[in-house]
Amino acid sequence: MSDRIRMTIDGREIAVEPGTTVAAALMMNGVHSFRESPNGDERGPLCGMGICFECRMTVNGASGVRTCNLLCADGMEVSTQ
Amino acid sequence: MTSSRSDILVVGAGPAGLAAAVTAAETGCQVTLVDDNPHVGGQVWRAERETLPPRAAQWYARARQAKVHMVGGATVVYAPSPHELFAHSVDGAKKFQCEKLILATGAHERFLPFPGWTLPGVVGVGGLQALVKGGLPVVGKRVALVGTGPLLLAVGAFLMQRGAHVLCIAEQARRTRVLAFGASLAWHPRKLREAVKLKRATRPIPRQYSTWPLAIRARSQSLEIDLTRKPESAAAVTKTLECDLIGCGFGVVPDTVLARALGCDLNGEAVRVNDHQQTSIANVYCAGESNGIGGADLALVEGEVAALRACGQTIGRDLQKRLDRGRSFAQGLNDTYQLRDELRHLGQEDTIVCRCEDVPLEHLHPYGSFRDAKLKTRCGMGACQGRVCGGALAFLRGWAPDSVRPPYAPIPMEDFARMCADATT
Numbered sequence: 001m002s003d004r005i006r007m008t009i010d011g012r013e014i015a016v017e018p019g020t021t022v023a024a025a026l027m028m029n030g031v032h033s034f035r036e037s038p039n040g041d042e043r044g045p046l047c048g049m050g051i052c053f054e055c056r057m058t059v060n061g062a063s064g065v066r067t068c069n070l071l072c073a074d075g076m077e078v079s080t081q
Numbered sequence: 082m083t084s085s086r087s088d089i090l091v092v093g094a095g096p097a098g099l100a101a102a103v104t105a106a107e108t109g110c111q112v113t114l115v116d117d118n119p120h121v122g123g124q125v126w127r128a129e130r131e132t133l134p135p136r137a138a139q140w141y142a143r144a145r146q147a148k149v150h151m152v153g154g155a156t157v158v159y160a161p162s163p164h165e166l167f168a169h170s171v172d173g174a175k176k177f178q179c180e181k182l183i184l185a186t187g188a189h190e191r192f193l194p195f196p197g198w199t200l201p202g203v204v205g206v207g208g209l210q211a212l213v214k215g216g217l218p219v220v221g222k223r224v225a226l227v228g229t230g231p232l233l234l235a236v237g238a239f240l241m242q243r244g245a246h247v248l249c250i251a252e253q254a255r256r257t258r259v260l261a262f263g264a265s266l267a268w269h270p271r272k273l274r275e276a277v278k279l280k281r282a283t284r285p286i287p288r289q290y291s292t293w294p295l296a297i298r299a300r301s302q303s304l305e306i307d308l309t310r311k312p313e314s315a316a317a318v319t320k321t322l323e324c325d326l327i328g329c330g331f332g333v334v335p336d337t338v339l340a341r342a343l344g345c346d347l348n349g350e351a352v353r354v355n356d357h358q359q360t361s362i363a364n365v366y367c368a369g370e371s372n373g374i375g376g377a378d379l380a381l382v383e384g385e386v387a388a389l390r391a392c393g394q395t396i397g398r399d400l401q402k403r404l405d406r407g408r409s410f411a412q413g414l415n416d417t418y419q420l421r422d423e424l425r426h427l428g429q430e431d432t433i434v435c436r437c438e439d440v441p442l443e444h445l446h447p448y449g450s451f452r453d454a455k456l457k458t459r460c461g462m463g464a465c466q467g468r469v470c471g472g473a474l475a476f477l478r479g480w481a482p483d484s485v486r487p488p489y490a491p492i493p494m495e496d497f498a499r500m501c502a503d504a505t506t
Contacts, residue, residue, distance in 0.1 A: 019130030021215030028217055032201040038439040044201030046436070046469070048211030049124055050117055050156070051189045051336070053464035053491070054436065064464075064491055068211065069154070070171070071119050 007076035022067035022078060023048070023055045031080055034067070082174040082503060087113040087150065089391055090166065090179035092157055092339060095123020096377040097369025098185030099140040100384030101391075105183075106147035108392045113177055114149050115168055117156035123187050123369075124207055125377045129214040136377075158488035159500050160342055163365045167500040169492045174500060181364050181391040184340050184352065185384060188370035190330040191472040193420075194434045194442065195427035197297030198329065202304050206330035210236045213243055220244035223324040225306055227251040227294045228331045230418045231279070236328060238282035247286045248322050251308050253331070254418050256290035262417040269410050271378065293424060295319065297327060311423065332418055334472040335371045342485040348373075350475055357396065358387035366391050375411030382407050425477055434477075435470040437463020451480040464491045 004015040009029055016025045023045045026034065033042035034055045045055040050069040058079040059065040067078070087110075091102045094116035102114040114121070120128040121144070126137035133141060144151060155168035155175055163182045168175045190205040197203065204212065206226055213219055224245045226233045233250050240247050252259065266273040295307040303323050311317045335351040346353040346361040351373040358366045366387040369380035382403045386396055396404075428434065430443040440460040448454040451461060451474060461467030461474075466489060467482060474480045488497045 017130060017216060019128070019132075019216065021212070024212050024215040024217040027212065034201070037199070037433075037436065041199060041433075041439070042201050043199060043436065045204055045212060046192070046208055047189060047205050048208030048215070049127075049189065051465060051468045052436070056464070065171075068215065069118055 005072045005074050005076075007072055007074065007078065009078045010080055016072050018072075020072045022057070022059065022070045022072055022076070025072050026057070026067060026078065026080070034080070082176055082499065084176040084178070085113060085150065086178040087111045088179065089113070089181045089183060089388070090115065090177050091183045091185055092116075092166070093123065093185035093187050093369065093371070094118070094121040094151070094153070095125060095185060095187050095369060095380065096136075096140075097187070097371075097380035097384035097387075098123070098183070099137070099144060100381040101183045101185055101366075101368055101388040102149045102384075103140060103143045103147055104385045104388035105392055106144070106149045108389070108394060110392050112147075112149045113152065113179070114144065115152045115155050115157065115175075115177065117154065119154045121151065121153070124189075124211070127211055127214050130216060156490050157339055158490050158492055159497065159504075160339060160487075161504040163343055163362060165504060167504070169488070169490070169496060174496055176500075176503060181366065182343075183384075183387050183391060184345075184360070184365065184367040184371055185369045185380075186336040186339055186371045188333040188335050188374060189468060189472070191332050191334045191476065192329065192469055193331050193424055193427055193473050193476065194432045195294055195296060196429055196432055197299070197304075197306075199433050199436055200297055200299050200304065202299075202325070203297055203327045203329055206232050206236050206328040207333075208330070209326060209328040210239055213240065218243075219326070221246060222326055223248055223303075224326045224328060225249050225251070225308075225322050225324045226328045227292075227306070227308065228329055229253045229420065230330070230332050231276075231414075232330060232333070233328075234279045234283050237286050238279055241282070241286065248324055249308070250283065250286050250288045251292040251294070252288065252290050253293045253421055253424060254290060255313070258417050259290065262413055265413050269406065272410060293421075293427065294329065295427070331420055331424065331476075333370065333374055334475070335373065336468070337371055337482070338466060338468065338485055338489050340365075340367060340371060341482065342487065342489060347481070357390040358383055359390060373411060374415060375407055376414065379404075379407030379411055420476055428477075434473055435460040435463065435467075437465055437469075440470075445474075445478070451483040454480075455483050466490070
């Protein structure tokens with residue numbers, strides 16, 4: 001088994017297999033609501049391929065990053081806020 | 082900002098883009114291939130974790146051999162001309178200059194609004210497969226797949242293999258139509274083999290035709306979906322399933338954002354091309370599902386044709402024959418899985434149609450075009466640039482998509498300003 005990647009979600013440390021997308025890492029760690037819509041409704045990933053923008057998150061301080069097309073990397077910091 | 086120049090720039094590294102890039106490079110052209118996904122393969126040949134499916138791996142090896150310059154994880158966000166394109170990526174902006182441009186931007190799923198379709202856990206059919214390939218475990222998860230098209234079967238087989246409990250495949254098309262299409266595959270041996278394999282692999286999954294979703298509700302730890310089956314000469318029957326994830330997709334829609342931004346004419350929902358994959362704009366070619374839905378094999382042939390024409394070569398008789406066969410398969414596919422009229426009425430007045438801006442269907446009543454609706458309600462004005470609601474409204478209202486303005490995806494304003502300042506055209 002290859003070395004696992006270590007990163008954080010809201011400061012909580014997680015470890016995932018290499019090649020895992022950030023969206024998948026979030027879902028398998030209990031995050032299902034990725035975004036709040038203008039009306040305040042919960043939204044999660046829809047298209048899984050980078051076109052719907054429902055899986056946007058703050059990654060390493062940059063906001064609005066599509067997590068479905070982004071691979072997890074060591075030391076990555078994801079903020080769900 | 083990094084800058085690169087090539088004879089040919091191919092946007093999209095799915096089957097069409099890979100075939101185009103390899104073909105052009107093997108005839109001696111300098112080729113750059115750019116995609117917003119980290120790996121090549123597009124959606125149909127998406128890598129699982131870091132492993133490409135065999136056919137994608139073969140094309141990838143050929144592309145490396147032919148010295149195609151491959152750039153992953155970069156989204157084209159601004160194209161001031163067909164000879165100058167800018168992309169945004171995590172490691173900064175990239176500028177591409179080229180003589181000829183081949184668009185292979187593919188397609189995305191069509192989503193139709195109905196009560197509950199915006200709940201977390203309701204994802205595209207291909208979307209669900211993409212998430213699982215990205216590492217999401219589905220062992221023991223109860224999954225319902227609803228919508229239309231062969232993708233439902235392919236994803237059903239895939240999810241079963243990954244340990245999911247696929248409760249049903251609900252196909253809106255009539256069974257007689259699907260069976261007739263199956264019989265017509267005798268003319269397409271490769272497709273027939275694939276279909277037989279899929280049928281066998283999905284045998285344990287209950288499959289229902291003439292069936293579509295009415296509503297999805299969130300329960301504390303699960304989702305509940307109401308499905309209705311409307312047989313030809315009997316009353317509709319509705320049943321409810323409890324599941325963990327729901328994959329929902331009503332076919333696929335060509336992605337034409339970049340083509341429209343460049344001014345290419347459309348033919349219905351797809352980019353208009355001539356017999357040689359040339360668009361209405363000089364030096365711009367289009368191949369694969371952005372010029373019409375037809376699957377990976379047709380996309381490969383179209384990519385080859387586009388590249389040969391872009392390199393000034395002629396199209397051989399064999400290639401032409403493969404193109405014609407591919408087109409006839411595509412025609413049958415599109416006729417079989419045409420969306421039924423009943424699906425136009427799944428949404429309620431307060432059902433959200435534009436997810437980015439939370440616009441409900443009732444707000445669109447006064448408007449007759451996408452442009453009007455967009456200006457008055459913000460429908461289609463959000464981050465996805467109308468890619469999601471556009472596919473729905475094309476079917477529900479017959480609305481053509483509105484014009485495209487850069488940046489084609491949301492990026493920091495200072496990055497876009499730098500691209501504008503750097504543009505020579």
